[in-house]
Amino acid sequence: MNDRAWVATRKGLLELRRGGSAAWEIARASFLGEPVSMLLPPIGGTGRMFAALNLGHFGVKVHVSDDCGATWNEVAAPAYPQQPENAPGPAWKLVQIWSLAEARGTIWAGTLPGGLFRSHDGGASWQLVESLWNRPERLEWFGGGYDVPGIHSICTHPQRAGEMLVGVSCGGAWHSADDGASWTSRAKGMRAQYMPPEQAENANTQDPHAIVRCAAGPDRLWCQHHNGIWRSDDNAASWQQVSGVPVSDFGFAVAVDPRDGDRAWFVPAIADERRVPKDGAFVVNRTRDGGKSFETLREGLPQSQCYDLAYRHGLAVADDGKSLLVGSTTGSLWASHDAGERWSVVSNHMPPIFALRFG
Amino acid sequence: MAVVHFTPQLRRFVATPEVQTSAATLRAALEAAFETNPRLRGYVLDDQGHLRANVVVFVDGRRSGDRVRLADRLEPASRVFVMQALSGG
Numbered sequence: 001m002n003d004r005a006w007v008a009t010r011k012g013l014l015e016l017r018r019g020g021s022a023a024w025e026i027a028r029a030s031f032l033g034e035p036v037s038m039l040l041p042p043i044g045g046t047g048r049m050f051a052a053l054n055l056g057h058f059g060v061k062v063h064v065s066d067d068c069g070a071t072w073n074e075v076a077a078p079a080y081p082q083q084p085e086n087a088p089g090p091a092w093k094l095v096q097i098w099s100l101a102e103a104r105g106t107i108w109a110g111t112l113p114g115g116l117f118r119s120h121d122g123g124a125s126w127q128l129v130e131s132l133w134n135r136p137e138r139l140e141w142f143g144g145g146y147d148v149p150g151i152h153s154i155c156t157h158p159q160r161a162g163e164m165l166v167g168v169s170c171g172g173a174w175h176s177a178d179d180g181a182s183w184t185s186r187a188k189g190m191r192a193q194y195m196p197p198e199q200a201e202n203a204n205t206q207d208p209h210a211i212v213r214c215a216a217g218p219d220r221l222w223c224q225h226h227n228g229i230w231r232s233d234d235n236a237a238s239w240q241q242v243s244g245v246p247v248s249d250f251g252f253a254v255a256v257d258p259r260d261g262d263r264a265w266f267v268p269a270i271a272d273e274r275r276v277p278k279d280g281a282f283v284v285n286r287t288r289d290g291g292k293s294f295e296t297l298r299e300g301l302p303q304s305q306c307y308d309l310a311y312r313h314g315l316a317v318a319d320d321g322k323s324l325l326v327g328s329t330t331g332s333l334w335a336s337h338d339a340g341e342r343w344s345v346v347s348n349h350m351p352p353i354f355a356l357r358f359g
Numbered sequence: 360m361a362v363v364h365f366t367p368q369l370r371r372f373v374a375t376p377e378v379q380t381s382a383a384t385l386r387a388a389l390e391a392a393f394e395t396n397p398r399l400r401g402y403v404l405d406d407q408g409h410l411r412a413n414v415v416v417f418v419d420g421r422r423s424g425d426r427v428r429l430a431d432r433l434e435p436a437s438r439v440f441v442m443q444a445l446s447g448g
Contacts, residue, residue, distance in 0.1 A: 055372070056413060057411065057414055057443040057447035059401060059411055074372075077401060079401075080407075091407070092407060093409075
């Protein structure tokens, strides 16, 4: 669905609708005043959707709607099992739901502090995927932007049931081909400059800010990493760094055209240590040839004195491969209807934007 | 009977009945409240049954410092207030 989109923000969930004028308008605000860390749009033509709240005082909550966000009911939130005494690593306490995905009736939730949960009953109950949680490598994961590590990307496979790749900041990428029964690290080729030289190529130390999979060609994945942009052509068995990225190859967000894996978009910032647009100009980088070349798209975006940053879930592309939204942590939202050639402001007055999803 | 009050801030999320209880400890008093509304538990306690980091409990005017065991002793006339801690925003 390309004429509806959702904005998860620091102060609620906003529904956007696009009418005949093609301009996006805010149609509804849910959970006004409450932080919504992630959402799952209506699933497969049904009205059933999910919102993950992160209440400042009272913890993480999950709400479901069966009427496309008109009304909501609270359901169970994922919960970590009893932590064994003296268990190493972060406390077994849910900090945040950072990613939500659906595949073949199962709901998946990636969380801080690094647990993946699944629900087979539409969110009525959740089970920790212990096969990943119990990997000894998990204890070497560390936080990226948070005190604890987290799973921010869940790339299910459109053709193969039970196959998925998850992205961890900071713990690389992990792959399962057996519905989560077993996992292997798949971040070979990535390189972490924030690690000592002998650890730089350790797959388990990588910080993939976001990973996305092309629906039409699922062996193609893109990763906006802490230290650049990587591409995989073999379902994450190997990763190749993309060079020659204009403006900057630092950023958080990435989107891939669901119809054509050679087409992807990125939102650069100056660098790790200075997370603002280069020269005060907010831009979107686009490749149409698998990363051999890039165009820097600026039309309609602020080109001076801009300090906006798009966080890892702050960029989305619709099924048509043309409709794009990019939102910032300071509450600006821009839209494009032509694959990023031109942009227009949806709002400069939103709360900090955590996530954008079409559907 | 000790009385447990919950901050009005919680009411927009979950029903918060005022509970009268003969419980001898804070944890037992909270369990009595959760019996009347099981959904309340997740708003006050975390995955491990500890007091949430940004929730604070006062027992007879004193802030409870035992966030893990919640073993504060209650008297028959004790008043317990479960409040949001401003550290949570």
